[in-house]
Amino acid sequence: MAGRKREGNRPDRRVWEAAATSLQQRRALLEKVRYVGSANHKLHPGDYGFTPSHNPRPTKSACDALRSILITEASQLFRDGILRGMVSRFEPGGLPKYVWAVDGDGEVYEAKAKPDQESDYHGYRIGEDEMAVRQYVLAEWKKR
Template sequence: MARPGNNPKRRIAREGFLTDERKAELAVNARYGGSGHHKRNPADYGLERTNPRPTKSLCDALKVIRLEQASELMRRGISRGAVSELAYDGFPKFIWCVDEDGEVYEAKTDPSTLGVYHGYRLEEEDDLRDYVRDIWKQRCLSVGQ
């Protein structure tokens, strides 16, 4: 079953939206928790079981991503300011990252788990993949990486 259509509200905030101070604060306060709905393998997330949903993207469809790796991807997204402007009590709803293999991941929080994110790989049919990659490249160049 295909995932529901692309959400046009998922957009990366303008560069400079987060100050360096706010990025550091967010990197400390936001944490990655994972979700059994996006995993085939519970890895080291402390999940009793996984329950992948047919309408959900799997974060481990290509490879198992351990908790520390997922947390690091999220921190890298924060450091690049690859976050949405939509926020709950200072937490962006979305954080994006591109890994060393060029795969794009999206982490999401909601009001019931404020500041705790679960993530998933953006699949090929998701138009946001190319958008995130383009922004990521621009921001990496602007910081000399």
């Protein structure tokens, strides 16, 4: 399932510099946000409890296109991304729009805040159609 091509040069889709947040601030951020997933990005609904069980859109990137990813793993990737500071810029007291993470196989994932519930995030794999973004996130991940 191929997702639609996203805009490649978006200033809000950049990892904030590592020193922008302290570990204490990132831990506080974890108390305000949660990973919930989205049926629009699932080929295999696993243990997410979506009703209906899943409904992937052909225009959306599937987070589980290569393998099934259960909610525990997705939540841990989300948490790891925040703890490493792999977040987009956000205002004091606000929340980042994006969080990035890399799994043990080197696959890059992007979590995005849900527009109607900014503290809830869903995620998807950044595929080969966005190689520049994948390489950028991998490089930042390795630095941190």
